[in-house]
Amino acid sequence: MAETTWSFSQEFQIQFQTAHTQLTQRVDEAKSNLTTDGLSELSLDLAKLAKQLADATGSLPNYAQRQYELQVKSLEKSLEDLRGSVPKSKFSFKRKAPVTSSTSVAQSAPTPSLPPPEPATTNLTLSSYTRRYISHTSLPIDNAQTSDLAISDLNQCIVNLLSIPLKLSALHMRNLVDTVLLLPEIAGSVLLHDLRRCIVVVGCHQFRMHTSSLVDIHLSISSNPIIEHCSELRFSSYPATLGGQDKPGVLAVQDFSHIKPTPSPNWKMFDTNSIMPQWPLEVLETENEVAEQLASLLPPKAPVN
CATH class of the missing domain: 2.160.20.70 (Pectate Lyase C-like)
Known part of the structure; x- marks a missing residue:
């Protein structure tokens, strides 16, 4: 068992830490220049990293599994803080010329949102x-x-x-x-x-x-x-x-x-x-x-x- 966990853990560690480091750097860079598309990409890539860890469950040493889970949770927290700290104006749609109709005003109001996820x-x-x-x-x-x-x-x-x-x-x-x-x-x-x-x-x-x-x-x-x-x-x-x-x-x-x-x-x-x-x-x-x-x-x- 020791040989098995060591071999797979070493291979997984390289892949996981590389992806984790790159994603952490991108989250840090996004603090100064965040867009809707950029936030969506970060969310999707973090979900993929979490999925890779879930797929490896049962094939990693317990200690390593916990450490990876903590790293994923830390990234999730950083991304959530980033999402909440961005002014809504960065996500607002371009406004059209002022209109007098109350219905048109309601329709033109900015609605912060993320693009739909990738295919199911x-x-x-x-x-x-x-x-x-x-x-x-x-x-x-x-x-x-x-x-x-x-x-x-x-x-x-x-x-x-x-x-x-x-x-x-x-x-x-x-x-x-x-x-x-x-x-x-x-x-x-x-x-x-x-x-x-x-x-x-x-x-x-x-x-x-x-x-x-x-x-x-x-x-x-x-x-x-x-x-x-x-x-x-x-x-x-x-x-x-x-x-x-x-x-x-x-x-x-x-x-x-x-x-x-x-x-x-x-x-x-x-x-x-x-x-x-x-x-x-x-x-x-x-x-x-x-x-x-x-x-x-x-x-x-x-x-x-």
């Missing part, structure tokens, strides 16, 4: 299903363009989000049993906890799996996946039949439960093409259909050799 970003949740085929139609996507997605507490399910009509920025998965997940390429990180006898198909920038066993991972990734307290894992590249022709495969797996020069006994590589699974791309209506498909796909319950 949301946090989606998929949780507590048993023996179900789940597609993106089960998610309340509405008009969101990007989203984090949390998947939890699934048992004997097939999740097919390959055609989800929005961009996923991060995935968080926890407590999944006998479940197949067909997921698209995402821009950010995939964090997995407590998976048992599952299949995960995904593309991402960062992959971290904890306390899981008997899982087949078909992965496209630009860095090395990290595992900890895991066993009987098998890694392969993202299946070509699901659009993975040009995507890089797994280069090497870092096992923080096996910090030794010898090969880790907790994972191995395997060739997807030698297995040729029939991926469940069509919706299955009944529990029996889901159970039959899972039986043909899931890893064997016997230890992986």
Whole structure:
């Protein structure tokens, strides 16, 4: 655990402190020259920094987590003070020529306001299903363009989000049993906890799996996946039949439960093409259909050799 937290904490600290320092400097500079657009940009960038910290929750040492949270709160306070100290005239609209109509006077009165936020970003949740085929139609996507997605507490399910009509920025998965997940390429990180006898198909920038066993991972990734307290894992590249022709495969797996020069006994590589699974791309209506498909796909319950 010490090695894991140290490695991730060091990488996160560099990214966080760089963004925090730049944002602090911009807040200080804005005290002498603040505009509506400038204040909006600062607010949005601070929200993004807070989101990055929230995404890293559980993967940072407790002390470091608290320190980062205090830094974010301090920035929020500075930005709030800045917003309150600016004269309203800096935010007023240009006045038109004086008019005599009381209605026109009311309409021309300056109304301090901030521009609308960027296109909708949301946090989606998929949780507590048993023996179900789940597609993106089960998610309340509405008009969101990007989203984090949390998947939890699934048992004997097939999740097919390959055609989800929005961009996923991060995935968080926890407590999944006998479940197949067909997921698209995402821009950010995939964090997995407590998976048992599952299949995960995904593309991402960062992959971290904890306390899981008997899982087949078909992965496209630009860095090395990290595992900890895991066993009987098998890694392969993202299946070509699901659009993975040009995507890089797994280069090497870092096992923080096996910090030794010898090969880790907790994972191995395997060739997807030698297995040729029939991926469940069509919706299955009944529990029996889901159970039959899972039986043909899931890893064997016997230890992986």
